[in-house]
Structures are given as C-alpha cells and as structure tokens.
Amino acid sequence: MDRYSARLDVVSYAVLLLRGWQEVSMAKYILQQYIAASGGERALNAINSMYAMGKVRMMASEFPKGNGGGKRVKKCGGAVETGGFVLWQKKPDLWCLELMVSGCKISAGSDGKMAWRQTPWHQSHASRGLPRPLRRSLQGLDPRCAANLFANSVCLGEKTINREDCFVLRLDAEAATLRARSSSGVQIIRHSLWGYFSQRMGLLVQLEDSHLLRIKSAQENVYWETTMESLMEDYRPIDGVNIAHTGRTTVSAFQLGEASESHTRTRMEETWTVEEVDFNIRGLSKDCFLPPADLKLAGQRP
Template identity: 70%
Template sequence: MRKLCPNYDREDGLETVLEVPIPEEMFVSSTKNNVTSWKNMKSWMKAHIDRSVPHPLTTNQFGDRSSGLQILLGVVGAPLVPLPVPSDQSINSNIKDHPIENSAAKYIVQQYIGAVGGDKALNGVDSMYAMGKVRMIASEFSAGDGYKNNSNNKKEMKGKNMSNYGGGEVGAFVLWQKRPDLWCLELVLSGCKISAGSDGKVAWRQTPWHHSHASRGPPRPLRRSLQGLDPRSTANLFSNSICMGEKVINDEDCFVLKLEAEPSTLRARSSSNVEMIRHTIWGYFSQKTALLVKLEDSHLLKIKTAGDDSIFWETTMESLIQDYRTVDGINIAHGGRTFVSLFRFGESTENQSRTRMEEVWTIEEVDFNIKGLSMECFLPPGDLKKEQEVCNPVASYTRLPVRTRVTSAKLCSSKVVAIDVHEFHLSKKEDV
C-alpha cells in the first residue's frame, strides 16, 4: 500500500499524501518507469470538471468494465445493515426476563463481548480508524439472450464475466468512526471512488454516476464495520436477536442468531414506487471462541412498473470473517471474504437475471481514539438529495449503460483537524 507519491513534476517538491492509500497493483504500467506509473495514477485522481461528457482517457481505461465497476461499487462498496443500532444500549440486562430464544441470544452476545476484549475495553473506544485493501469480481448469469435451447428443448443459462481479469478489480478503503453513530467511508476501486457516511441524522452515499443521495428512514451503520471491525456495534445489533440453533461453518460449530427489520423500519425505507418487503440478518458465533465467524443478510424489494407486472430484486450477502488480531486489547478481524447474489425476477423469463459478486478484503491498519476527529469530518456533501434510496442501487441496474462517467479519487484534506500540542500531551498523561 502506498501512502505517499513522489513529486515527479518538481524534484524539490514535497511528496503527495494520499487520502486513500493506493495498492501496488493499481500502479499499472507497461514499462518499469516510475514516472509512467505516476502519470497513470494521476489520470485516475484528476478531478473532472464536466461530468456530462465522458473523458477519452476514462473511456479507454475502463471501457466495458464501467458497468461491472458500477454494480460492484453500488452493491458491495458500502451496504448498510437492516436497521439502526442503538449506541448506548445495555447488553448486560437480566436474561431471565426474556423468552428462551432471546435469553440464549443475549447470553451468546455476552460471551462474544468477553471474547473481543470485554466491556471496559469496548466502552473505552470513542473513535476508530481503519485502512484496508479489497479485491472485487463480478459475473452475470442472465436469461434473455443468454438462454438457448439444446437438443432436448431445455433452456441452458450462459454467464459472462464482468471483471477486467480473472483476478478482479483491486482497490483500497479508509473508514473513520466516532461515537455516537458517526462514520465516513472512502473506497477507491481501480481508480473509481465511492464515498459514504453518516452524521447521526442521515446516512448518505456519493458515487461517480449519481449525485449525492441519502437513505430513507433513520441512519444505519455500515455493514463493513460489522465484519469484525466494530465489536460494540455488532453486540448492540444482535442484543435483540433470537437464537435459531446451531450450524457448522468451515468445520466449526456455531450458534446462529437472527434479526429481522421491523415493518415500521421497512416502511420508512420504502417509497411510492419501491417497496422494501423484508431485510433479515444472521450472525454465526463460534462455540469454541465465541467470535463472529460469519455475517449473512438478505433483503427483498419490489419495484412497481407502469403495467401490472412488478420487478423483484433479492440481494443475499454472506461474509466469512477471519484473522482476528488483538489491537489495544480488542479483537479485530483483519481479513475476510464476501459472496453476493443479486437476483432479479417477476418479469418474463427472458428478462430474469442473476449476478454474482465476490470481495476479498484485508485490514492493513487499525487505530482507536483518534485525536482531533471532529464533527466536521462527518458532514454530508452539499449536493445531498434525500429523496433517493442509498441502499437500493439495484433500482438503477435494470439497464446499466455500457460506458459510464467515472470520476476519480480526489486528494482531499486530512480527516484529522489540527489540535493544540499542549492539550495533546495533557490528555496523554491523563490516559496513563
């Protein structure tokens, strides 16, 4: 991962500090000349003034990959969990006052809290920073033109690869969080950037192909945080779940906890033409270590059309969470893999489609209690539009363009504001 880039325009110039570190794989060059690699990266990160006209370099770089990048970032980039998570919820309530399914779930959550570091360590976290590397790949299996009749008059399904190469698209992300309910994510995938965040009142997303838009309903946490990065939010989320029994995940016996979004939450996330029918999440906690080893969620939405028929979209995400390491007394997952299935149905058979996506991620850096991380770091964009649905990227995927406008990552100012040096030393003494 590269955090600094040399200034090739001026030999005596300072190195450029990247807001989102760039993986080595993104420095693609046909030669071994570092200057050429730097020019390639600058073309990704150059801010485009006119977003309505595709830039020739962008078209040549991404070409038919643009639709694949759009669906990858729209679905896998920054999904949210099904419902809001109270940040001040008490986990150690009397489990005897609840039905057996809820009591068992609360007991499992208490064991999980102990496994990740305990209440004292988790309650001592006010803010967090994480930087990681991702690799994504997508493939589409569709009916339509993909179907053909064989000799037995049975239909076969054909698939097409939507990724650049067999290894997929490479990128990196930076995540900032602060209690309560503040978070901000910046993710760059093959030079294409997506930003998302929450100021505690509204969750928003900003993509290269849409204006900034907010989610319907109350703000919800980022799913990526619950993939082993934020144990406190994970415990708060599953504290109201029910225990569904046991299941073996990767040869490991696990307890299964289930949580469904309430009808009021689903109605708040719906609109006049999009109905959120259900959103369910499952957590698989190891019986041996009490850690979360798998996170799964599925949601179904209905899109109303002009005719009598409606289009249904079902999205299923399964994340295997691995490589737990202790950071400042807290167990943090440093790697994992997510499998996504996006299924469209409800129309004629020829227009049904299934898209499969996969993401592999690794965490490079994690730190807690970031000094100088203020509320201003989590303000939503000025062009925010609240009438759109941030967790519903599939609505615009019905007919993806072959070539899309890809804006690039920007060299932004640091998330950490300036702090007084004397104040910093005093706080350090108090911590000791």
C-alpha cells in the same frame, strides 16, 4: 370438548411463549460471550472513535437465466479489480467510508441524522429511514456495533461455518422500519440478518443478510432478492480488542420479473485485508462526517 380444546390452546400458547423466551435468553447469553471474547465491556466502552485502512479485491459476474441459465457472462472481462478503503468512525452513529477501486471512488457516510452515498455514476443520495450501521464495521471491525445490532435477536440453533461449530442468531427488521425505508416506487418487503458466532472462540465468524425488494412501475413489478455473506477470519488483538484482519464477502442479486426472459442473477465477490487499525483518534470532530455539499445544499433527507 370445547373446554378441552381451549385448554390445549392455552397450553400451546404457553409452550410457544416459553420457546420464544428461551430463544431470546440464549441469544443474550451468546452476545455476552461475544463481548467477552472481543475484549470485554471495559475495553469496548473505552473506544469512542476508530480508524481502519485496508485493501480489497473484487470480481463481478452475471448469469442470465433467459439464456439457458448455465452460460456465465463475466463483467469487466472477468478481470479482478483491486483497490483500498479508509474508514473513520465516531460515537454515536458517525462514520465515513472511502473506497477506491480501479480509479473509481465510492464514498458513504452518516452524520448521525442521515446516511448517504456517492458514486461516479450517481449523484449524492440520502438513504431513507434512520441511519444504519456500516456493513464494513460489522465485518469484525466494531464488536460493540455488532453486539448492539443483534441485541433483539433470537437463537435458531447451531450450524458449522468454515469448520467452526457456531450458534445462529437471527434478526428481522420490524414492519415500521421497512415502511420508513421504502418509497412510493420501491417497497422493502423483508430484511433479515443472521450472525454465526463460534462456539469455540465466541467471535463472529460469518454475517449474512437478505433483502427482498419490489420495484413498482407502470409496466410491471420487478422483485430483487439480494443476499450478502461475509466470512471473517484472522482475528488479532488491537489495544485489547479482537479485530478480524481478513475476510471474504459474496453478494448475490436475483431479479424476478413477470417475463422469465428478464430473470438474471448477478454475483460479486470481494476479499479484503485490514492493514491498519487505531482507536480514539484525536481531533476527529463532527465536521469530518458532514454530507457532500450538493446533498447538503439540496436539503435532501430520507
């Protein structure tokens, strides 16, 4: 009986290894098709920098569970806020984004060593851990960046997204990465990414990521679960590279505290349109991606 059980354990382990190998191999094949559909290795490798400009429309709302869970309270009077963005990017890991919405300017960037962000209501702040790709670039603007991001992903199967049959790739952040991005007061428990690649076109049609954070305090631990879903559409070739020119992003943040009255759900919707894209910008040097002066002088690092 013991030998039989041991044999079953070995067979089960072998089946799991084979299944995992198949999931990884399938993911790599899907990414190869994605690179080909985006323009091919030669076209993508020829890009060393890019510029993009577009328009955005945003609306935020809040659903307070402590008030019955069904009453909808809209921030900013439910008004739609409009604005625009400009993105500059250069290999490797250099990017700068400026977003102007209703007179408020939000900036973010990476100098290759650290990523930072700056808002009117918050001082310049450096993100912990290694610089990560800008989400705006992953929304159909930078196919090479998206392919590199999912290089170690697995294929979970198929799903229909926006009437497109898609392959589903999933990537989970490693424990060491989560620890590097956490601090004494904020712990990142989980960070998962899903990419939905059209079986018909080979292109990325939806990107989803989910964060679970724990904010520690003397009073209680508060958990935040944030989910972002970006749908990309209207792919057009620019110098042989397929770029998504329109899209919609939905952000949902759910706060969980020890007291049920503190539970809230916040939702933000954004639609965006890309108006200009250009590659291999002349004169774009590393000096264009320096962090803000106050952050640099303060010597802040992740």
